[in-house]
Amino acid sequence: MTQQPWKDKIGNPAQVGGIETSVLDNGTGRGARVAWINTGTGLRYKVVIDRAMDIFDAFYNQHSLAWLNHTGITPPEPFSDKGADWLRTFGGGLLTTCGLSHVGGPETDAFGDRGAHGKISNSPAEIESIIQPDPVMGKLDMSITGRIKETKIFGPSLELKRTISSTLGQPTIRIHDEVINRGNTSVPHMLLYHFNFGWPLVDEGTDIVWKGAWEAREGGINDRIFREGNDFKKCPAPLEDHNGTGEAVASIDVTPDNSGLCTVGLHNSRIGIALAMRFHKEQLPWFINWQHWGKGEYVTGLEPATNPLIGQAKARETNQLLFLAPGETRTYDLELEILTEDVAIKNFLNTQV
Secondary structure (H helix, E strand, O other): OOOOOOOOOOOOHHHOOEEEEEEOOOHHHOOOEEEEEEOOOOEEEEEEOOOOOEEEEEEEOOEEOEOEOOOOOOOOOOOOOOOOOHHHHOOEOOEEEEEEOOOOOOEEEOOEEEOOOEOHHHOOEEEEEEEOOEHHHOEOEEEEEEEEEEEOOOOOEEEEEEEEEEEOOOOEEEEEEEEEEOOOOOEEEEEEEEEEEOOOOOOOOOEEEOOEEEEEOOOOOHHHOOOOOOOOOEOOOOOHHHOOOOOEEEEEEEOOOOOOEEEEEEEEOOOOEEEEEEEEOOOOOEEEEEEEEEOOEEEEEEEEEOOOOOHHHHHHHOOOOEEEOOOOEEEEEEEEEEEOOHHHHHHHHHOOO
16 A cells, blocks of 8 residues: 555544534524535535435535525425426535435325425435444545435335545545435335536536437526527526526437446636546446536536436326336446546546537
């Protein structure tokens, strides 16, 4: 093993990095459990344990990576599952998980009523383990693992086992999810990783990086952005028609590499940072690009998903709806990496050519 620079110079691993848990005691998030994870590289991020172990703040050195909206962190509200109630507790953040059985707008059909983007993000986790790094002993990995339930008597009964991990000295976030059907009947399953990026990573001129066939969502002002001839992969200045509810959304069939790995992300040449997101096409065959350039609400979402953004009803109608049999598990792996070296950024951008 290569000798590390901290050898014989530290006693407490927290001097280099690690995981610190706490409870927020003020504002809208009062009472919510969180975990700060410090990779020792300038990348540090906050896991909200009480919100499905989603990720809120995320920074690389002085630069924020995530978009944070006016709402901020709120404690879980398990009955915010009607209509568009989800928007009341959506604080943005680096990651908000949508699902586990419905993704999309509110809808009603013969199979029931479903609120926007499902219930899981308003569910707290039961922590199974926190593994700290021990650099003195050469153990550089750290992780936090928990279980989040979406369940009721008579079903459905789904469970998300989530592990978020990093390694000291590497500016990387890894997410490993297992969705398990704990019930005794087959149930629908939809999942979307609502990653939200904001200033200064996302700024006028930032490149949005993805490759694949795309289709704009019908209606609204989507064709203001997603139309042939418009450079919708270059972030614009704030747009007047995106104030309020203005937004544009496209579903993308991302092109994977020869191993089936999809790479998407962002590149801001002004601050010299790129963010590469990687996921497996077999696990998450669809990808959503959300663009909302309102004043004071300036954000783009890069969102791997099990389905295009069509909701459970249409997915069922078009035979695209996934089902989990009793005891069945589906696994999902994602990675976010910060790139600052010219060669690494060039290689990342070349994957999209």
